[in-house]
Amino acid sequence: MTARKEKIVLPLIAVLLGFVLGSLIVKLTGRSPLSMYAAIIKGFSGIDILNGQPINTRYIGEFVIQAMPIILTGLSFAFASRTGLFSIGAEGQLMIGSISATAVALLLEAPKGIHLPLVLLAGILGGALWGAIPGLLKARYNVHEVVVTIMMNYIALHFNNFVILHLFGSADRVKTAPFPTTALLKSPFLESITRNSRLNWGFIPVILALLIFSFIINKTTFGYSLRAVGYNKEAARYAGMKVSRNIVASMAIAGAFAGLAGAVITVGTFNFGRVIQSAEGYGFDGIAVALVGGNEATGILLAGMLFGGLKAAQPLMQSQGIPREIAGIIQASIVLFVAMKYGIKMVIDKFERKQAPSTEGDRV
Amino acid sequence: MSYIVEMFHITKDFPGIRANDDITLQIEERSIHALLGENGAGKSTLMSILFGLYQPDGGSIRVRGKEVKISDPNVATSLGIGMVHQHFKLVHNFTVTENIILGMEPHKGPVIDIRTAEQKVEEISRLYGLAVDPRAKIEDISVSMQQRVEILKMLYRDAEILIFDEPTAVLTPQEIHELMQIMRRLVEEGKTILLITHKLKEIKEVADVCTVLRRGKFVGTVPVADTDEEKMAEMMVGRQVSFHVEKMPAKPGDELLRIEQLNVKNLKGVLGVKNLSLTVRAGEVLGLCGIDGNGQTELVQAVTGLCKIESGKIYLKDKDITHLSIKERTDRGLGHIPEDRQKHGLVLDFTMGENFIIHNYYEKPFANFGILNKKAIFENAERLIQEFDVRSGQGAMTPARAMSGGNQQKAIVAREIDRSPDVFVVVQPTRGLDVGAIEYIHKRIIEERDKNKAIFLVSLELDEIMDVSDRIAVIYNGEIVGIVDAAATNENELGLMMSGALRKTRSTPHPAHEAVHA
Numbered sequence: 001m002t003a004r005k006e007k008i009v010l011p012l013i014a015v016l017l018g019f020v021l022g023s024l025i026v027k028l029t030g031r032s033p034l035s036m037y038a039a040i041i042k043g044f045s046g047i048d049i050l051n052g053q054p055i056n057t058r059y060i061g062e063f064v065i066q067a068m069p070i071i072l073t074g075l076s077f078a079f080a081s082r083t084g085l086f087s088i089g090a091e092g093q094l095m096i097g098s099i100s101a102t103a104v105a106l107l108l109e110a111p112k113g114i115h116l117p118l119v120l121l122a123g124i125l126g127g128a129l130w131g132a133i134p135g136l137l138k139a140r141y142n143v144h145e146v147v148v149t150i151m152m153n154y155i156a157l158h159f160n161n162f163v164i165l166h167l168f169g170s171a172d173r174v175k176t177a178p179f180p181t182t183a184l185l186k187s188p189f190l191e192s193i194t195r196n197s198r199l200n201w202g203f204i205p206v207i208l209a210l211l212i213f214s215f216i217i218n219k220t221t222f223g224y225s226l227r228a229v230g231y232n233k234e235a236a237r238y239a240g241m242k243v244s245r246n247i248v249a250s251m252a253i254a255g256a257f258a259g260l261a262g263a264v265i266t267v268g269t270f271n272f273g274r275v276i277q278s279a280e281g282y283g284f285d286g287i288a289v290a291l292v293g294g295n296e297a298t299g300i301l302l303a304g305m306l307f308g309g310l311k312a313a314q315p316l317m318q319s320q321g322i323p324r325e326i327a328g329i330i331q332a333s334i335v336l337f338v339a340m341k342y343g344i345k346m347v348i349d350k351f352e353r354k355q356a357p358s359t360e361g362d363r364v
Numbered sequence: 365m366s367y368i369v370e371m372f373h374i375t376k377d378f379p380g381i382r383a384n385d386d387i388t389l390q391i392e393e394r395s396i397h398a399l400l401g402e403n404g405a406g407k408s409t410l411m412s413i414l415f416g417l418y419q420p421d422g423g424s425i426r427v428r429g430k431e432v433k434i435s436d437p438n439v440a441t442s443l444g445i446g447m448v449h450q451h452f453k454l455v456h457n458f459t460v461t462e463n464i465i466l467g468m469e470p471h472k473g474p475v476i477d478i479r480t481a482e483q484k485v486e487e488i489s490r491l492y493g494l495a496v497d498p499r500a501k502i503e504d505i506s507v508s509m510q511q512r513v514e515i516l517k518m519l520y521r522d523a524e525i526l527i528f529d530e531p532t533a534v535l536t537p538q539e540i541h542e543l544m545q546i547m548r549r550l551v552e553e554g555k556t557i558l559l560i561t562h563k564l565k566e567i568k569e570v571a572d573v574c575t576v577l578r579r580g581k582f583v584g585t586v587p588v589a590d591t592d593e594e595k596m597a598e599m600m601v602g603r604q605v606s607f608h609v610e611k612m613p614a615k616p617g618d619e620l621l622r623i624e625q626l627n628v629k630n631l632k633g634v635l636g637v638k639n640l641s642l643t644v645r646a647g648e649v650l651g652l653c654g655i656d657g658n659g660q661t662e663l664v665q666a667v668t669g670l671c672k673i674e675s676g677k678i679y680l681k682d683k684d685i686t687h688l689s690i691k692e693r694t695d696r697g698l699g700h701i702p703e704d705r706q707k708h709g710l711v712l713d714f715t716m717g718e719n720f721i722i723h724n725y726y727e728k729p730f731a732n733f734g735i736l737n738k739k740a741i742f743e744n745a746e747r748l749i750q751e752f753d754v755r756s757g758q759g760a761m762t763p764a765r766a767m768s769g770g771n772q773q774k775a776i777v778a779r780e781i782d783r784s785p786d787v788f789v790v791v792q793p794t795r796g797l798d799v800g801a802i803e804y805i806h807k808r809i810i811e812e813r814d815k816n817k818a819i820f821l822v823s824l825e826l827d828e829i830m831d832v833s834d835r836i837a838v839i840y841n842g843e844i845v846g847i848v849d850a851a852a853t854n855e856n857e858l859g860l861m862m863s864g865a866l867r868k869t870r871s872t873p874h875p876a877h878e879a880v881h882a
Contacts, residue, residue: 221730221731221734221735221736224718224736225726228718231712232707232711232713235711235722236711236722238670238700238708239722239723240689240691240693240694242691
């Protein structure tokens with residue numbers, strides 16, 4: 001297989017195998033895999049193949065809502081990854097983005113055209129700042145980013161709750177006062193065309209983020225130097241690149257994507273700042289999305305939609321009598337199979353070799 | 365004598381290139397058969413086919429007269445074929461024995477029987493005169509010892525046909541000599557050796573028969589006794605090759621690089637470079653020779669800004685650059701071909717196009733307002749590939765990882781020479797290259813010299829130092845033990861200085877005031 005073909009075929013096979021494994025487990029629990037697939041199809045489109053219901057835009061809206069934040073956290077992980085960094089910090093950066101957006105949403109009074117962009121910007125900056133800290137520690141003191149980002153997720157969680165409870169005079173012990181409408185991504189129009197789903201304008205910043213990610217990585221000199229550092233830090237240093245600066249910048253930008261996710265959830269899905277009991281898993285979902293998406297914008301978009309759809313299908317599966325955890329198992333096994341891509345490749349190569357004399361290889 | 369391995373009409377295609385084109389190779393039992401060719405001639409591909417790493421697109425293989433299909437290295441091993449790769453495949457924190465038994469560990473019940481294995485390793489080691497300690501850790505033993513561990517690995521698996529892929533590229537002259545003796549011993553004990561190389565001297569010294577490949581095609585098989593180095597070189601390159609660098613006497617000008625009283629600590633925290641002073645002048649090549657590990661690396665890293673110095677001064681064109689960054693030094697006209705091409709010279713996952721712009725990716729024409737200009741990058745790469753004859757399957761779009769070591773080196777040389785720096789620090793520029801490429805790179809270095817650039821050549825190959833340099837500085841134990849005129853010295857004198865037995869101290873610390881120097 002050529003490298004390009006490999007990039008497309010291997011994740012597809014992984015997804016397929018993930019579903020096969022999921023079906024087997026459903027079968028083992030004595031339920032019908034068919035009703036699982038029916039639930040998943042319904043989660044994506046509202047089409048109910050068992051009861052013959054047609055497409056329902058409400059379900060589409062809901063699954064897009066699920067996909068939006070994990071696409072952004074996927075971009076966050078992927079961006080750091082392209083610079084050779086393994087950032088587990090999207091979860092915490094998302095919370096800081098969320099609290100920053102909450103602050104601007106509550107404290108500022110301005111017309112929507114100014115207020116909403118500022119709210120999103122606050123989320124981006126908050127996440128970027130939170131991401132820059134492990135970047136700095138890595139660049140300056142060579143502290144491993146995995147450790148720092150995990151720890152900072154906890155700090156972010158408790159900081160978020162502290163701020164919500166103490167600063168914004170929350171109505172009860174769970175949330176702040178509602179935001180003014182000028183700060184919200186909510187759209188009666190989008191809600192009306194999706195039969196009152198929670199769909200909002202959040203998908204626009206998500207699309208912009210995808211484009212910006214791809215642009216920075218592939219088209220700019222900055223992206224070039226980030227990739228050089230990611231692939232071979234020593235060669236980048238020999239060529240005179242500022243490796244430390246690139247590490248900080250990369251972590252900050254990764255944080256910005258996650259921070260935006262926090263803002264989009266806070267002023268899109270919700271309309272108030274929330275006390276968070278424990279990590280909600282956006283960060284880890286993002287890692288899965290980035291891995292399956294091959295750290296590329298297009299792949300992340302598709303993987304994010306897939307996992308978003310699976311999330312949306314969970315309650316539907318439960319109503320079919322299938323444990324909702326099955327969706328999690330499918331997602332996890334897809335990631336597992338992606339990680340096993342070399343094994344899958346070996347099997348394919350062997351198969352191809354049997355079919356015809358092989359014509360590929362990479363060393364001349 | 366009968367043929368132990370026969371490969372008939374082997375053909376192998378890679379995207380954009382035919383690596384092997386109808387090659388036939390017959391190897392006599394108990395002989396040393398050399399496979400000679402330039403970088404990218406298809407030697408490694410052919411051997412990888414024999415070892416089962418690649419499948420041929422056409423042709424057949426016979427081992428001991430029987431037709432075989434070598435679908436993977438396990439089949440090759442069961443046929444008694446073993447291979448020592450150019451880059452060793454050893455686990456560094458394992459012992460010699462642990463590495464050797466990896467994959468076929470002998471055991472007593474559930475426990476690995478390391479004792480028996482160690483005894484067997486020791487026995488084999490003694491039989492072939494390898495002198496390897498079975499209990500030593502890989503990270504503690506020298507490169508040549510590591511290579512012997514690779515040889516032991518094959519022998520432990522009862523290999524009869526041993527493939528050596530450029531085994532001498534990583535060895536010092538003495539170690540090469542020892543390896544040759546080991547090879548002869550192996551043949552005496554009944555083994556057959558296939559030696560991939562482009563070093564004619566070695567073939568002449570050790571091989572019985574030599575098969576020459578050129579650009580994937582079979583050129584001929586000759587008994588080594590009936591031929592000489594010039595003839596083999598001609599077969600390999602396809603034209604006459606001169607082994608000596610043609611050059612006019614140097615016309616040295618201003619001191620472009622001046623190192624004063626430099627002290628640099630090495631990785632162990634002791635002084636690797638001690639109170640060292642040197643100057644390189646415009647229009648001359650100063651060669652630095654010495655046995656590996658005598659302070660060359662530290663000196664080069666200090667000059668290029670890659671490591672911190674303890675004390676001393678470095679001047680580039682009379683400007684103090686001692687505390688400038690790598691980038692600032694590069695911008696002021698310092699060029700560098702690093703010693704380790706894969707670690708420092710290239711980003712292996714980048715394409716050729718991307719690798720060529722690594723110093724000036726942010727400058728016009730490669731970028732405009734921070735946005736890369738793909739067309740300019742592509743054209744630049746195509747031009748350099750053409751001009752320096754870098755062989756790459758997909759031109760500018762070839763990933764560096766997919767190219768042979770020699771072509772990777774050519775790409776780095778192309779990139780650095782193209783920048784035409786005023787002071788050019790060149791470290792091991794021809795390591796692993798064939799005669800044709802060496803001739804070419806030496807010519808380009810001399811051309812740079814004749815453009816009045818200062819060249820600081822650091823090499824472990826004595827021939828290269830003596831051929832290319834105008835003056836030769838010898839480093840021993842972090843100190844310069846003498847600077848001699850290249851035309852007035854010989855291998856013997858340099859050898860004595862390199863081992864610290866002879867000192868030729870300079871009369872003045874700044875030889876700029878002297879005439880063409882003696």
